Amino acid sequence: MKTVAVLSLLASLASAASLTLVTENFGPNPRNNPFYIYVPDVLPPNPAILVNPHWCHGTAPAAFSGSQYATLASQHGFIVIYPQSSPAQANSDKCWDVSSKETLTHNGGGDSLGVVSMVKWTINKYNADPKRVFVTGVSSGGMMTQVLLGSYPDVFAAGAAFAGVPFGCFAPAGNNTGAFGYWSDDCAKGRVTKTPAQWADLVKSAYPGYDGWRPKLQLFHGTNDEILDYVNHQEGIKQWAEVLGVGITPVSVTPNTPISGWTKSVYGAEGWLEGYSAAGVPHDIRVQEATVMAFFELACKGEDCFRWGDGEWCDAEPSATTSSVVVSTTGAPVTTTSTSSTSVRVTTPSATSTSSRVTTTFVTSTSTAAPVAGQPLWAQCGGMGFNGPTACAVGTCTIYNPYYAQCVPRTGVPIW
Numbered sequence: 001m002k003t004v005a006v007l008s009l010l011a012s013l014a015s016a017a018s019l020t021l022v023t024e025n026f027g028p029n030p031r032n033n034p035f036y037i038y039v040p041d042v043l044p045p046n047p048a049i050l051v052n053p054h055w056c057h058g059t060a061p062a063a064f065s066g067s068q069y070a071t072l073a074s075q076h077g078f079i080v081i082y083p084q085s086s087p088a089q090a091n092s093d094k095c096w097d098v099s100s101k102e103t104l105t106h107n108g109g110g111d112s113l114g115v116v117s118m119v120k121w122t123i124n125k126y127n128a129d130p131k132r133v134f135v136t137g138v139s140s141g142g143m144m145t146q147v148l149l150g151s152y153p154d155v156f157a158a159g160a161a162f163a164g165v166p167f168g169c170f171a172p173a174g175n176n177t178g179a180f181g182y183w184s185d186d187c188a189k190g191r192v193t194k195t196p197a198q199w200a201d202l203v204k205s206a207y208p209g210y211d212g213w214r215p216k217l218q219l220f221h222g223t224n225d226e227i228l229d230y231v232n233h234q235e236g237i238k239q240w241a242e243v244l245g246v247g248i249t250p251v252s253v254t255p256n257t258p259i260s261g262w263t264k265s266v267y268g269a270e271g272w273l274e275g276y277s278a279a280g281v282p283h284d285i286r287v288q289e290a291t292v293m294a295f296f297e298l299a300c301k302g303e304d305c306f307r308w309g310d311g312e313w314c315d316a317e318p319s320a321t322t323s324s325v326v327v328s329t330t331g332a333p334v335t336t337t338s339t340s341s342t343s344v345r346v347t348t349p350s351a352t353s354t355s356s357r358v359t360t361t362f363v364t365s366t367s368t369a370a371p372v373a374g375q376p377l378w379a380q381c382g383g384m385g386f387n388g389p390t391a392c393a394v395g396t397c398t399i400y401n402p403y404y405a406q407c408v409p410r411t412g413v414p415i416w
Contacts, residue, residue, distance in 0.1 A: 017041050017074060019064045019082065027117030030109045031086035031097065031180070035118045036060040038070045038080040039126065044301050048078040048132035049122055051115060051148070051156075053085075055139035056095040060084040063141070068289045076299045078132075079122060083115045085140075089181060096144040099170040099182040103147060106207035110180065111144070112151045119155060131307035134296045136160040138287060139228070142220075143170065146236065149215050150203040157308040160218040160292040163225055163285045165232040166239045168202035190231030196248060199239030213309050214244055216272040218295055220288065222281030230277075231380065237275050241267050250275070258291045270311055381405050 060082035103110025142164025150167035221233035246268025374391030381397035382405030
Protein backbone atom coordinates (compact mmCIF):
# COMPACT_ATOMS: atom_id res chain seq x y z
CA MET A 1 0.00 0.00 0.00
CA LYS A 2 2.85 2.37 0.84
CA THR A 3 4.41 1.74 -2.57
CA VAL A 4 1.12 2.56 -4.31
CA ALA A 5 0.75 5.75 -2.25
CA VAL A 6 4.27 6.89 -3.08
CA LEU A 7 3.77 6.20 -6.78
CA SER A 8 0.48 8.10 -6.68
CA LEU A 9 2.16 11.07 -5.01
CA LEU A 10 5.00 11.07 -7.55
CA ALA A 11 2.50 10.97 -10.41
CA SER A 12 0.62 13.89 -8.87
CA LEU A 13 3.79 15.93 -8.52
CA ALA A 14 4.85 15.10 -12.05
CA SER A 15 1.59 16.46 -13.41
CA ALA A 16 1.63 19.64 -11.28
CA ALA A 17 1.42 22.85 -13.29
CA SER A 18 4.69 24.70 -13.77
CA LEU A 19 6.24 27.44 -15.86
CA THR A 20 7.13 25.95 -19.25
CA LEU A 21 9.23 27.29 -22.11
CA VAL A 22 7.41 26.85 -25.44
CA THR A 23 9.94 25.53 -27.95
CA GLU A 24 7.76 24.88 -30.99
CA ASN A 25 7.05 27.38 -33.76
CA PHE A 26 4.14 29.53 -32.63
CA GLY A 27 3.81 31.84 -35.62
CA PRO A 28 5.23 35.17 -36.85
CA ASN A 29 7.92 36.28 -34.41
CA PRO A 30 10.25 38.73 -36.17
CA ARG A 31 12.27 39.56 -33.06
CA ASN A 32 12.59 35.92 -31.90
CA ASN A 33 10.95 36.58 -28.53
CA PRO A 34 10.98 33.56 -26.21
CA PHE A 35 7.67 32.42 -24.77
CA TYR A 36 6.87 30.84 -21.39
CA ILE A 37 3.44 29.64 -20.34
CA TYR A 38 1.67 28.57 -17.17
CA VAL A 39 -1.27 26.22 -17.67
CA PRO A 40 -3.16 25.02 -14.56
CA ASP A 41 -3.80 21.30 -14.20
CA VAL A 42 -7.54 21.91 -14.28
CA LEU A 43 -8.99 24.27 -16.88
CA PRO A 44 -12.62 25.15 -17.54
CA PRO A 45 -13.90 25.02 -21.11
CA ASN A 46 -12.61 27.99 -23.11
CA PRO A 47 -10.35 29.51 -20.42
CA ALA A 48 -9.28 33.14 -20.36
CA ILE A 49 -5.69 34.21 -21.09
CA LEU A 50 -3.58 36.72 -19.17
CA VAL A 51 -0.39 38.07 -20.79
CA ASN A 52 2.21 39.36 -18.31
CA PRO A 53 5.26 41.02 -19.94
CA HIS A 54 8.22 41.63 -17.61
CA TRP A 55 10.01 44.87 -16.72
CA CYS A 56 13.37 46.19 -17.99
CA HIS A 57 16.27 44.00 -16.81
CA GLY A 58 13.68 41.32 -16.11
CA THR A 59 12.84 37.91 -17.54
CA ALA A 60 9.74 35.81 -18.02
CA PRO A 61 10.65 33.56 -15.03
CA ALA A 62 11.15 36.68 -12.90
CA ALA A 63 7.67 37.92 -13.86
CA PHE A 64 6.30 34.47 -13.01
CA SER A 65 7.79 34.54 -9.51
CA GLY A 66 7.21 38.29 -9.01
CA SER A 67 3.42 38.20 -8.76
CA GLN A 68 0.54 36.00 -7.66
CA TYR A 69 -0.97 35.55 -11.11
CA ALA A 70 0.12 31.90 -11.51
CA THR A 71 -1.37 31.02 -8.11
CA LEU A 72 -4.56 32.86 -9.03
CA ALA A 73 -4.61 31.07 -12.38
CA SER A 74 -4.62 27.71 -10.62
CA GLN A 75 -7.41 28.89 -8.32
CA HIS A 76 -9.65 30.32 -11.03
CA GLY A 77 -8.68 28.41 -14.15
CA PHE A 78 -7.05 30.78 -16.61
CA ILE A 79 -3.78 30.57 -18.58
CA VAL A 80 -0.86 32.97 -18.09
CA ILE A 81 1.55 33.82 -20.90
CA TYR A 82 4.95 35.16 -19.81
CA PRO A 83 6.63 36.59 -22.92
CA GLN A 84 10.30 37.55 -22.88
CA SER A 85 12.00 40.46 -24.63
CA SER A 86 14.06 39.84 -27.73
CA PRO A 87 17.48 38.14 -27.43
CA ALA A 88 18.77 41.26 -29.20
CA GLN A 89 18.17 43.06 -25.90
CA ALA A 90 19.73 40.33 -23.74
CA ASN A 91 23.09 42.07 -23.32
CA SER A 92 21.59 45.48 -22.64
CA ASP A 93 18.47 46.45 -20.72
CA LYS A 94 16.09 43.59 -21.65
CA CYS A 95 13.39 46.21 -22.24
CA TRP A 96 10.49 45.75 -24.62
CA ASP A 97 10.29 47.25 -28.09
CA VAL A 98 7.85 50.10 -27.51
CA SER A 99 9.41 52.63 -29.88
CA SER A 100 9.68 51.16 -33.38
CA LYS A 101 7.23 51.75 -36.21
CA GLU A 102 6.96 47.97 -36.49
CA THR A 103 5.73 47.36 -32.95
CA LEU A 104 3.47 50.42 -33.04
CA THR A 105 1.69 49.18 -36.17
CA HIS A 106 -0.97 46.48 -36.45
CA ASN A 107 0.69 43.43 -38.01
CA GLY A 108 3.76 45.57 -38.61
CA GLY A 109 6.27 43.39 -36.77
CA GLY A 110 8.34 44.10 -33.68
CA ASP A 111 7.82 42.59 -30.24
CA SER A 112 4.08 43.24 -30.31
CA LEU A 113 3.51 40.91 -33.24
CA GLY A 114 5.50 38.17 -31.52
CA VAL A 115 3.35 38.47 -28.39
CA VAL A 116 0.14 38.34 -30.43
CA SER A 117 1.42 35.16 -32.09
CA MET A 118 1.88 33.66 -28.62
CA VAL A 119 -1.75 34.51 -27.84
CA LYS A 120 -3.09 32.97 -31.05
CA TRP A 121 -1.03 29.81 -30.55
CA THR A 122 -2.37 29.47 -26.99
CA ILE A 123 -5.96 29.97 -28.13
CA ASN A 124 -5.61 27.20 -30.70
CA LYS A 125 -3.75 24.76 -28.49
CA TYR A 126 -5.91 25.05 -25.37
CA ASN A 127 -9.22 26.08 -26.97
CA ALA A 128 -9.03 29.33 -25.00
CA ASP A 129 -11.62 32.07 -25.33
CA PRO A 130 -10.40 34.56 -27.99
CA LYS A 131 -12.63 37.24 -26.46
CA ARG A 132 -11.12 36.96 -22.98
CA VAL A 133 -7.49 37.90 -23.56
CA PHE A 134 -5.98 40.40 -21.11
CA VAL A 135 -2.58 42.00 -20.53
CA THR A 136 -0.85 43.58 -17.54
CA GLY A 137 2.73 44.60 -16.80
CA VAL A 138 4.99 46.88 -14.77
CA SER A 139 7.44 49.51 -16.09
CA SER A 140 8.54 48.32 -19.55
CA GLY A 141 5.80 45.70 -19.21
CA GLY A 142 3.36 48.53 -18.51
CA MET A 143 4.56 50.29 -21.64
CA MET A 144 4.12 47.08 -23.62
CA THR A 145 0.62 46.71 -22.20
CA GLN A 146 -0.37 50.02 -23.78
CA VAL A 147 1.40 49.17 -27.04
CA LEU A 148 -0.54 45.91 -27.33
CA LEU A 149 -3.88 47.61 -26.63
CA GLY A 150 -3.13 50.30 -29.21
CA SER A 151 -1.72 48.12 -31.98
CA TYR A 152 -4.08 45.17 -31.45
CA PRO A 153 -7.47 46.39 -30.17
CA ASP A 154 -9.00 43.42 -31.98
CA VAL A 155 -7.06 40.93 -29.82
CA PHE A 156 -7.19 42.25 -26.23
CA ALA A 157 -10.29 42.84 -24.11
CA ALA A 158 -8.57 44.93 -21.41
CA GLY A 159 -5.23 45.94 -19.94
CA ALA A 160 -3.69 47.17 -16.68
CA ALA A 161 -0.45 49.15 -16.92
CA PHE A 162 1.71 49.90 -13.87
CA ALA A 163 4.32 52.70 -14.08
CA GLY A 164 4.26 52.90 -17.86
CA VAL A 165 4.02 55.64 -20.49
CA PRO A 166 1.43 56.47 -23.17
CA PHE A 167 1.32 54.59 -26.47
CA GLY A 168 3.99 55.97 -28.80
CA CYS A 169 5.62 58.20 -26.18
CA PHE A 170 9.01 56.47 -26.59
CA ALA A 171 9.01 56.67 -30.39
CA PRO A 172 11.85 58.88 -31.69
CA ALA A 173 10.96 61.89 -33.82
CA GLY A 174 11.00 61.34 -37.56
CA ASN A 175 11.50 57.89 -39.03
CA ASN A 176 11.25 55.29 -36.25
CA THR A 177 11.50 52.23 -38.50
CA GLY A 178 13.82 49.73 -36.84
CA ALA A 179 14.12 51.81 -33.65
CA PHE A 180 13.73 48.71 -31.47
CA GLY A 181 15.87 49.61 -28.47
CA TYR A 182 15.34 53.36 -28.35
CA TRP A 183 15.18 55.03 -24.93
CA SER A 184 13.36 58.37 -24.87
CA ASP A 185 14.76 60.44 -22.04
CA ASP A 186 12.27 63.20 -22.83
CA CYS A 187 9.33 60.84 -22.37
CA ALA A 188 10.82 59.19 -19.30
CA LYS A 189 11.31 62.57 -17.61
CA GLY A 190 7.83 63.81 -18.42
CA ARG A 191 8.85 66.31 -21.07
CA VAL A 192 6.54 64.88 -23.74
CA THR A 193 3.06 66.38 -23.48
CA LYS A 194 0.34 66.48 -26.13
CA THR A 195 -3.31 67.34 -26.50
CA PRO A 196 -5.76 64.45 -26.08
CA ALA A 197 -6.39 64.49 -29.82
CA GLN A 198 -2.67 64.30 -30.62
CA TRP A 199 -2.20 61.37 -28.26
CA ALA A 200 -5.27 59.62 -29.67
CA ASP A 201 -3.99 60.08 -33.23
CA LEU A 202 -0.92 57.98 -32.32
CA VAL A 203 -3.18 55.12 -31.27
CA LYS A 204 -5.53 55.43 -34.23
CA SER A 205 -2.64 55.55 -36.72
CA ALA A 206 -1.43 52.18 -35.41
CA TYR A 207 -4.38 50.47 -37.09
CA PRO A 208 -5.54 52.69 -39.99
CA GLY A 209 -9.20 52.30 -40.82
CA TYR A 210 -10.08 50.45 -37.62
CA ASP A 211 -13.29 51.80 -36.10
CA GLY A 212 -14.29 48.81 -34.01
CA TRP A 213 -14.55 48.06 -30.31
CA ARG A 214 -11.72 49.25 -28.02
CA PRO A 215 -10.41 47.51 -24.87
CA LYS A 216 -10.82 49.06 -21.44
CA LEU A 217 -7.80 50.03 -19.34
CA GLN A 218 -6.39 50.66 -15.86
CA LEU A 219 -3.37 52.94 -15.35
CA PHE A 220 -1.36 52.86 -12.10
CA HIS A 221 1.49 55.25 -11.26
CA GLY A 222 3.47 56.43 -8.26
CA THR A 223 3.59 60.19 -7.72
CA ASN A 224 7.32 59.96 -6.83
CA ASP A 225 8.34 57.81 -9.80
CA GLU A 226 12.02 58.61 -10.40
CA ILE A 227 12.38 56.59 -13.63
CA LEU A 228 9.18 57.33 -15.56
CA ASP A 229 7.86 60.66 -14.34
CA TYR A 230 4.31 60.87 -12.98
CA VAL A 231 3.45 63.30 -15.79
CA ASN A 232 3.21 60.18 -17.97
CA HIS A 233 0.25 59.01 -15.92
CA GLN A 234 -1.89 62.02 -16.75
CA GLU A 235 -0.70 62.04 -20.35
CA GLY A 236 -1.83 58.41 -20.57
CA ILE A 237 -5.21 59.37 -19.12
CA LYS A 238 -5.55 62.08 -21.79
CA GLN A 239 -4.65 59.62 -24.54
CA TRP A 240 -6.97 56.79 -23.62
CA ALA A 241 -9.84 59.02 -22.51
CA GLU A 242 -9.81 60.56 -25.99
CA VAL A 243 -9.49 57.18 -27.71
CA LEU A 244 -12.42 55.82 -25.71
CA GLY A 245 -14.44 59.03 -25.90
CA VAL A 246 -14.97 59.28 -22.15
CA GLY A 247 -13.59 62.75 -21.42
CA ILE A 248 -10.54 63.72 -19.37
CA THR A 249 -12.50 64.76 -16.28
CA PRO A 250 -13.13 61.86 -13.87
CA VAL A 251 -16.72 61.03 -12.98
CA SER A 252 -15.59 59.79 -9.57
CA VAL A 253 -12.52 60.04 -7.34
CA THR A 254 -12.06 57.64 -4.41
CA PRO A 255 -9.18 58.10 -1.95
CA ASN A 256 -7.38 55.22 -0.20
CA THR A 257 -8.29 52.73 -2.91
CA PRO A 258 -7.22 49.96 -3.33
CA ILE A 259 -4.85 50.68 -0.42
CA SER A 260 -4.11 53.61 1.86
CA GLY A 261 -2.55 56.57 0.07
CA TRP A 262 -3.70 55.51 -3.40
CA THR A 263 -6.44 57.45 -5.21
CA LYS A 264 -8.76 55.90 -7.79
CA SER A 265 -10.23 58.05 -10.58
CA VAL A 266 -12.86 56.69 -12.95
CA TYR A 267 -13.49 58.14 -16.41
CA GLY A 268 -16.76 57.69 -18.27
CA ALA A 269 -20.09 56.42 -17.01
CA GLU A 270 -19.22 52.84 -17.93
CA GLY A 271 -15.91 52.91 -16.03
CA TRP A 272 -13.95 51.99 -19.14
CA LEU A 273 -10.87 53.88 -17.94
CA GLU A 274 -9.48 53.86 -14.40
CA GLY A 275 -6.49 55.80 -13.09
CA TYR A 276 -4.70 55.08 -9.81
CA SER A 277 -2.31 57.64 -8.27
CA ALA A 278 -0.08 56.15 -5.58
CA ALA A 279 1.01 58.94 -3.22
CA GLY A 280 4.74 58.99 -2.50
CA VAL A 281 5.35 55.71 -4.34
CA PRO A 282 8.53 55.48 -6.49
CA HIS A 283 8.98 53.50 -9.70
CA ASP A 284 9.00 50.25 -7.75
CA ILE A 285 5.21 50.23 -7.51
CA ARG A 286 3.39 47.32 -5.89
CA VAL A 287 1.26 45.19 -8.20
CA GLN A 288 -2.39 45.05 -7.16
CA GLU A 289 -3.44 41.63 -8.41
CA ALA A 290 -6.87 41.68 -6.76
CA THR A 291 -7.77 45.02 -8.37
CA VAL A 292 -6.64 43.82 -11.79
CA MET A 293 -8.42 40.49 -11.41
CA ALA A 294 -11.69 42.24 -10.56
CA PHE A 295 -11.38 44.65 -13.50
CA PHE A 296 -10.75 41.78 -15.92
CA GLU A 297 -13.28 39.49 -14.17
CA LEU A 298 -10.72 36.70 -14.30
CA ALA A 299 -12.33 34.84 -11.41
CA CYS A 300 -15.49 34.53 -13.49
CA LYS A 301 -16.44 31.41 -15.43
CA GLY A 302 -19.15 31.01 -18.04
CA GLU A 303 -20.83 33.15 -20.66
CA ASP A 304 -21.62 36.13 -18.43
CA CYS A 305 -17.98 37.10 -17.83
CA PHE A 306 -16.57 40.32 -19.27
CA ARG A 307 -15.23 39.79 -22.77
CA TRP A 308 -14.19 41.59 -25.93
CA GLY A 309 -17.16 43.43 -27.44
CA ASP A 310 -19.08 43.91 -24.17
CA GLY A 311 -20.39 47.21 -22.89
CA GLU A 312 -20.80 50.71 -24.24
CA TRP A 313 -17.40 52.34 -24.08
CA CYS A 314 -18.11 55.56 -25.98
CA ASP A 315 -19.76 58.32 -23.96
CA ALA A 316 -21.45 61.38 -25.42
CA GLU A 317 -19.57 64.65 -25.67
CA PRO A 318 -19.77 66.71 -22.47
CA SER A 319 -22.27 69.55 -22.43
CA ALA A 320 -21.28 73.16 -21.88
CA THR A 321 -23.85 73.22 -19.08
CA THR A 322 -23.36 70.64 -16.33
CA SER A 323 -25.02 69.83 -13.04
CA SER A 324 -23.23 69.33 -9.77
CA VAL A 325 -24.41 67.63 -6.61
CA VAL A 326 -23.11 68.44 -3.16
CA VAL A 327 -23.96 66.18 -0.25
CA SER A 328 -24.43 68.34 2.81
CA THR A 329 -23.41 67.43 6.33
CA THR A 330 -26.96 66.22 6.92
CA GLY A 331 -26.80 63.93 3.92
CA ALA A 332 -29.45 65.80 1.92
CA PRO A 333 -28.41 66.31 -1.70
CA VAL A 334 -28.40 69.82 -3.06
CA THR A 335 -28.53 70.10 -6.85
CA THR A 336 -27.20 73.15 -8.65
CA THR A 337 -26.55 74.00 -12.27
CA SER A 338 -23.62 75.99 -13.60
CA THR A 339 -22.51 77.07 -17.06
CA SER A 340 -19.10 76.15 -18.49
CA SER A 341 -18.11 74.13 -15.46
CA THR A 342 -16.59 70.77 -14.64
CA SER A 343 -17.94 68.48 -11.93
CA VAL A 344 -15.92 65.79 -10.19
CA ARG A 345 -17.50 63.26 -7.85
CA VAL A 346 -15.37 62.50 -4.82
CA THR A 347 -16.26 59.34 -2.91
CA THR A 348 -14.93 58.71 0.58
CA PRO A 349 -15.59 55.91 3.07
CA SER A 350 -17.63 56.93 6.08
CA ALA A 351 -15.36 57.60 9.05
CA THR A 352 -18.09 56.91 11.59
CA SER A 353 -19.47 53.66 10.31
CA THR A 354 -18.19 50.18 9.58
CA SER A 355 -20.79 49.69 6.85
CA SER A 356 -20.16 50.13 3.15
CA ARG A 357 -21.90 53.51 3.14
CA VAL A 358 -19.95 56.26 1.44
CA THR A 359 -20.16 60.02 1.29
CA THR A 360 -20.20 61.53 -2.18
CA THR A 361 -19.30 65.11 -3.02
CA PHE A 362 -19.26 66.79 -6.40
CA VAL A 363 -16.61 69.49 -6.56
CA THR A 364 -17.36 72.03 -9.27
CA SER A 365 -14.76 74.28 -10.84
CA THR A 366 -16.32 77.13 -12.85
CA SER A 367 -14.45 78.64 -15.79
CA THR A 368 -13.42 82.27 -15.60
CA ALA A 369 -11.69 84.63 -18.00
CA ALA A 370 -8.20 83.45 -18.88
CA PRO A 371 -5.42 85.33 -17.05
CA VAL A 372 -2.92 87.24 -19.12
CA ALA A 373 0.03 85.26 -17.77
CA GLY A 374 0.55 81.76 -16.44
CA GLN A 375 1.08 78.16 -17.49
CA PRO A 376 0.51 77.21 -21.14
CA LEU A 377 -2.25 74.85 -22.23
CA TRP A 378 -1.79 71.25 -20.96
CA ALA A 379 0.98 72.24 -18.51
CA GLN A 380 0.82 71.19 -14.85
CA CYS A 381 -0.65 73.90 -12.62
CA GLY A 382 -1.09 72.24 -9.23
CA GLY A 383 -0.99 69.16 -7.05
CA MET A 384 0.80 68.01 -3.90
CA GLY A 385 4.50 68.85 -4.12
CA PHE A 386 4.08 71.13 -7.15
CA ASN A 387 5.83 74.49 -6.70
CA GLY A 388 5.29 76.07 -10.11
CA PRO A 389 2.74 78.65 -11.31
CA THR A 390 -0.88 77.78 -10.54
CA ALA A 391 -2.48 80.21 -13.01
CA CYS A 392 -3.17 79.30 -16.63
CA ALA A 393 -2.48 81.67 -19.53
CA VAL A 394 -4.99 79.66 -21.56
CA GLY A 395 -7.80 77.49 -20.22
CA THR A 396 -8.59 76.54 -16.65
CA CYS A 397 -6.48 74.82 -14.02
CA THR A 398 -8.38 71.55 -13.55
CA ILE A 399 -7.73 69.20 -10.65
CA TYR A 400 -7.69 65.54 -11.69
CA ASN A 401 -6.62 64.15 -8.33
CA PRO A 402 -4.79 65.47 -5.23
CA TYR A 403 -1.42 65.09 -7.00
CA TYR A 404 -2.01 66.55 -10.42
CA ALA A 405 -3.78 69.57 -11.93
CA GLN A 406 -3.43 70.69 -15.53
CA CYS A 407 -4.34 73.68 -17.70
CA VAL A 408 -7.13 72.43 -19.98
CA PRO A 409 -9.46 74.23 -22.42
CA ARG A 410 -12.49 75.86 -20.86
CA THR A 411 -15.69 73.88 -21.35
CA GLY A 412 -17.33 74.77 -24.63
CA VAL A 413 -14.14 76.21 -26.13
CA PRO A 414 -12.96 73.87 -28.94
CA ILE A 415 -9.15 73.71 -28.84
CA TRP A 416 -8.64 70.44 -30.71
